Amino acid sequence: MAGWATKIKGDTFEISTDHFYTPGxxxxxxxxxxxxxxxxxxxxxxxxxxxxxWKLAPVLATGNTVVLKPAEQTPLSALRLAEIIQEVGLPDGVLNVVTGDGEGAGAPLAAHDEVDKVAFTGSTEVGKMIVQAAAGNLKKVTLELGGKSPNVVYKDVADIKATAAGAASAIFFNHGQCCCAGSRLYIEKPIFDDVVSEVSNIAKGMKVAPGLSSPDMGPLVSKEQFEKVQGYIKSGLDDGAKCAVGGGTVGDKGYFVEPTVLTNTNDKMKVIKEEIFGPVVAAEPFEDHEEIMNRSNNSDYGLAAAVWTSDVQKAIRTAEAFRAGTVWVNCYNIFDAALPFGGYKQSGWGREMGSEILEAYTQVKSVVMAK
Structure with a gap:
C-alpha cells in the first residue's frame, strides 16, 4: 500500500482569460x-x-502525521507496531498511539479542533457518533462500517461441495467477527437442502478451542460479544428459526460459540436484518434472480456480497445488481491493496486501499501563474 506514495500527482493546465483588467x-x-x-x-x-x-500505510505515504487509537480490547499489537516503526527511523511525533475506550479516547480524538481528518473502522452505530463529533470543525471523515453481506448461490454451480466450503469460510472465518462476513446465505431452491447439509457438515467438523491448540475457530473477543451472539441465536429461535447445526456454546470456560447454521428464517427477523458479528449464518431459499436481488439489497448495509454460479453472464448481471462496495464471484474474502474497499449505504463513507485512498488523505491546491 505504501507504493501508492509514488502515484501522487497533480495536473497542469494552459488557460487564458478575458478578464477586464488583463485582456488576452x-x-x-x-x-x-x-x-x-x-x-x-x-x-x-x-x-x-x-x-x-491498512490505516497507517496510506496516511504515512501521503505525508500526514497520525494519532492512532486501537480498540481497548486489543491495544498491545498497535503499541508494538509503533515501537517497530520508531526503531526503523520514523521521526518522533509522526506516529502517535493513544489507548483507551471510545468515550475517553476515541470521542475526544474525533472532536479535537487540531485534528484535520478522522478515519474510523467499526460499527455503524459508533460511525454515526464519529460524524457528529467531527462536525465541530468540519473535519474530513472516512468510515468503514458494518455489514450484513448476502451470499447468493445459484443452482448451476459447478461443484456443490466447493461452493459450500466457500460459504462456510465466508461466515466462520475469524469466528464471524468480520464486517463483510457472508451472514445471509441465499440458495436457489433446487439445491437448498444439499448446500445447507454440506455447510452444516463443515460446521460440525470444526474444532472450536483456544488459539494455542490449532483450532478452526477460537473464542469471541469478550463476554459482551459472547452474550450478544447468544442473544441473537435465541432471538432467531424464538422467532421460529431452526438450528441445522450449532446454536450452543463450547465448554464452561471462555467465550466459545458453536458455528451455527439457522434455517426457517425470514427477512423480517433480527438475525437477517442486523449485524451479529459472530459465527452465525441464516440460510434461506430463493426462486429467481429478480427476487433474490430485491432481497439481497433490502438492507441498511452494502459492504460486500458474493455470487456463486457457472454462468459468466449471470455472474456479471448479479454483480452489477448488488448494491455493495465489493462483490466476489465464486470466491469470498479476497482482498488486494490495488482494490478499493468500502461500502454503500450505512456501511460507510469513502474507500480504503486502491488509488482512492490517496484522495482520502490528500487535499488539492490550485496554483495559477501569469505568463
Whole structure:
C-alpha cells in the first residue's frame, strides 16, 4: 500500500482569460496534492494488526502525521507496531498511539479542533457518533462500517461441495467477527437442502478451542460479544428459526460459540436484518434472480456480497445488481491493496486501499501563474 506514495500527482493546465483588467493574458496553472495534516485513526479489535497496517500505510505515504487509537480490547499489537516503526527511523511525533475506550479516547480524538481528518473502522452505530463529533470543525471523515453481506448461490454451480466450503469460510472465518462476513446465505431452491447439509457438515467438523491448540475457530473477543451472539441465536429461535447445526456454546470456560447454521428464517427477523458479528449464518431459499436481488439489497448495509454460479453472464448481471462496495464471484474474502474497499449505504463513507485512498488523505491546491 505504501507504493501508492509514488502515484501522487497533480495536473497542469494552459488557460487564458478575458478578464477586464488583463485582456488576452495567458496563464500557466497546476494542481498540488498536499497532506490533509493531522489524522486521527480509530481501529477495531477484530483485526488489530491488519487494520493498523491498512490505516497507517496510506496516511504515512501521503505525508500526514497520525494519532492512532486501537480498540481497548486489543491495544498491545498497535503499541508494538509503533515501537517497530520508531526503531526503523520514523521521526518522533509522526506516529502517535493513544489507548483507551471510545468515550475517553476515541470521542475526544474525533472532536479535537487540531485534528484535520478522522478515519474510523467499526460499527455503524459508533460511525454515526464519529460524524457528529467531527462536525465541530468540519473535519474530513472516512468510515468503514458494518455489514450484513448476502451470499447468493445459484443452482448451476459447478461443484456443490466447493461452493459450500466457500460459504462456510465466508461466515466462520475469524469466528464471524468480520464486517463483510457472508451472514445471509441465499440458495436457489433446487439445491437448498444439499448446500445447507454440506455447510452444516463443515460446521460440525470444526474444532472450536483456544488459539494455542490449532483450532478452526477460537473464542469471541469478550463476554459482551459472547452474550450478544447468544442473544441473537435465541432471538432467531424464538422467532421460529431452526438450528441445522450449532446454536450452543463450547465448554464452561471462555467465550466459545458453536458455528451455527439457522434455517426457517425470514427477512423480517433480527438475525437477517442486523449485524451479529459472530459465527452465525441464516440460510434461506430463493426462486429467481429478480427476487433474490430485491432481497439481497433490502438492507441498511452494502459492504460486500458474493455470487456463486457457472454462468459468466449471470455472474456479471448479479454483480452489477448488488448494491455493495465489493462483490466476489465464486470466491469470498479476497482482498488486494490495488482494490478499493468500502461500502454503500450505512456501511460507510469513502474507500480504503486502491488509488482512492490517496484522495482520502490528500487535499488539492490550485496554483495559477501569469505568463
Amino acid at each position: 493574458q495567458k496563464y500557466f496553472s497546476y494542481t498540488l496534492k498536499e497532506p490533509v495534516g493531522v489524522v486521527g485513526q480509530i481501529i477495531p479489535w477484530n483485526f488489530p494488526l491488519l487494520m493498523a497496517a
